[in-house]
Amino acid sequence: MKKFIIFLLTVFAVLVLAACTANENAGEDPAEEAPPTEEGTEQEKEGEAGEKVLHINNTIEPTSLNPSIGFDAVSWDPLNNLMEGLTRLDQDSIAAAGVAEDWDVSEDGLTYTFHIREDANWSNGDPVVAEDFVYAWKLMLDPATTPPSPAAFLAYFIEGAEAFNNGEGTADDVAITALDEKTLEVVLAAPTGFFLDLLTNPAFFPINHKVAEENPSWHAEAESFVANGPFKLESWEHNSEMVFAKNREYWDADTVKLDKVHFAMVNDTNTQYQMFQSGELDTATIPAELSDQLIDGDNVYIGNTGGLEFYRFNVNEEPFQNKKIRQAFALAANRQDITEFVVKNGVEPAFAFVSPGFTSPSGEDFRDVNGDLVPFDPDQAKQLLEEGMAEEGYDTLPPIVLSYNTTDTNKAVAETLQNMFSENLGVDVTLENQEWNVFSEAQQNLELQFSRSSFLNDYNDPVNFLESFVTDSYMNRTGWSNAEYDELIEKGKTETDEEKRWQYLYEAEKLLAEEMIIMPIRYYNTVVLEADNISGILRHPVGYFDLKYADKQ
Structure with missing residues (x-):
């Protein structure tokens, strides 16, 4: 333990530790700072002339501003302020009317008919029409889309969507129909009580089909x-x-108070904090070493x-x-020390997988019901490692590389x-760091042995995280497949009795902990x-912010 404390002090002495933010999900090398442009100078002059200009940090370049492709936090934040879906999260983070002013739902809960606002337009003056959603969603699902959409699985609730995305069906089989210019009909494969929440995700934003067909x-x-x-x-x-x-x-332009928003791209916590102090940024994350000093401030x-960070x-390597070896590594990690001494800023250690905040039909938090599933237990960890090595015939472990x-x-x-x-x-682990795009591709291709990940909820239901680990899921990235788990998740998505549906999800999380294909670290x-x-900046629990109501005095 003395050795561990010395190590922590060394870490603090040589590192500028970052605050926990949703943007960490993309984790790319910081961009080099560019000299001020004439345009930037002009923006400053305009701001001085009375324009309300908000200065914030996006950390790095968005992966893509195509809503079907930019499926990460550094793309979501810009997209959520440039675009709007059929529904939009309101000030209470509840799905409310967006481009659709209202909708009808059939008695069986399968057919949704959305009525698009007559005054909903694109920035070039074109009307937002139902065909814009048909085009965008089918582009997301099309297996020929390059690069393929990482968000396509979210649309599997729609009839025919999964078959089309898997190459087993056609675009015509996807039950999305423009009944007329301002009316969109969507038929689901099974009743989905959280469908309106799902549609707030940027992956379901429309695309101006006329513009996109002319210029992909x-x-x-x-x-x-x-x-x-x-x-x-x-x-x-x-x-x-x-x-x-x-x-x-x-x-709803009359509601928008800001004239402009300037997004910087600074991927260094200390630098962006210094920019906040000097007035170059209006918001900033807190460097971990300043957490105790700043976190209780009025601002x-x-x-x-x-x-979840995990x-x-x-399992193929x-x-x-x-x-048992996977379990040993998970039980050897002291999450409490990681959150208290390394990450700081009030983050909570994760002793299971589904984050707190999901309320069950009985009014209880999912996390409270299912409890702690992955404790810190070094003695048990050593025993499991010995048993696992004996099962595999190892005298020593193969070399282990942890990638981040x-x-x-x-x-x-x-x-x-x-x-x-x-x-x-008593295991030596080698560390390897990679720039985000290289890392992401390698992880997706199962080229990494043991690697860092993060997950931000796409919509407000615990199945959202758990479904990531079904067989062949784009989000799985472990090589693991389990028929029992797949069945539990399917029931957790389609069961109409909500109490039964949540019970399936409780069982699925326990099975995930038993198999330990992932190791939780901390909640965000x-x-x-x-x-x-x-x-007026709205910061939604699903991981992106909304500047529609923001103001600067």
Whole structure:
């Protein structure tokens, strides 16, 4: 233990530790700072002339501003302010009317008929029509889309969607129909009580089909981008900055108070904090080493974020084909120390998988009902490691490489785990860090043995996380397949009796803990510094923010 404390002190002495933020999900190398452009200088002059310009940080370049492709936090935040779906999360983070002013649901709960607002327009003046949703959703599901949409699985609730995406059906089989220009009909494969919540996810935003058919790369540059949300994309200097301007064509433009939003791309926690102090940013995350000093301040926002940081075991690579060895590594990690001494900022250790905040039909929190499933137990961990090695005939473990995507927080957590495995298991682990795009592709291709991951909830239901580990899921990335688990998740999605449905989900999480294909670390929260003259930013638990109601005095 003395060795561990010395290690922690060393980490604090040499690292600038980052705050826990949803944007960490993308974890790319920080972009080099670009010199001020003439356009940037002009924006400052306009701000001085009375325009309300909010300055915030997106950490890195969005993966894509095509809503079907940009399925991560660094894309969601911009997309959620440039675009709007049929429904939109309101001030209470509840699915409310968006582009659709209302909708009808059939008695069997399968058919939804959405009525699109007559005054819903694109930033180029085109009307938002039902065909824009048909086009966008089928593009998301089309197996020929390049790159393929990582969000396609979310649409599997729609009749014919999964078969089309798997190459076993056609686009015509997908039950999405433009009944007329402003009426969209969607038929589900089974009743889905959280369908309206699901549609708030940016993956279900529309695409101006006329613009996209003429220019498939419409989303790649500011000059060609068309928006239907509160803001439009005025300029985009890749890997450096984006500037949004109020979208006068937005149906609810009168509600939008900001004139512009300037997105910086600074992937260093200390740098962005210094920019906040100097007034270059209006919001910032708190560096971990300043958490104790700053977290109780009046200008700090603290909120829930549905999500989990965890590590994946590749069950196709030795030694993690053995369940007891996977369990040993999970039980050897002291999550309480990681959250208290490394990440800080009030984050909670994860002793299971589904994050707190999901209320059951009986009014209880999912997490409280299912309890702690992955404790810290070094003695049990050593015993499991010995048993697993004996089962595999190992005298010594094969070399183990722990991979993580590059950020200061990820590095600190990985180094702490490395020390814990040495202290509690007597196992030497090699660390490897990679830039996000390289890391993501390698993990998806099952090329990594033991690797860091994060999950932010896409919609408000515990099945959202658990469904990630069904056989052949894009989000699985472990090589694991279990028929019993697949069946539990299917029932957890389609059972109409809500109490029974939640029981299936409880059982699924326990099975996930028994198999230990992933190792939980900590739940996410949102801790943000906001300048005194900023108000109205909505930070939703699903992991993205909304600037529609934001103001700057």
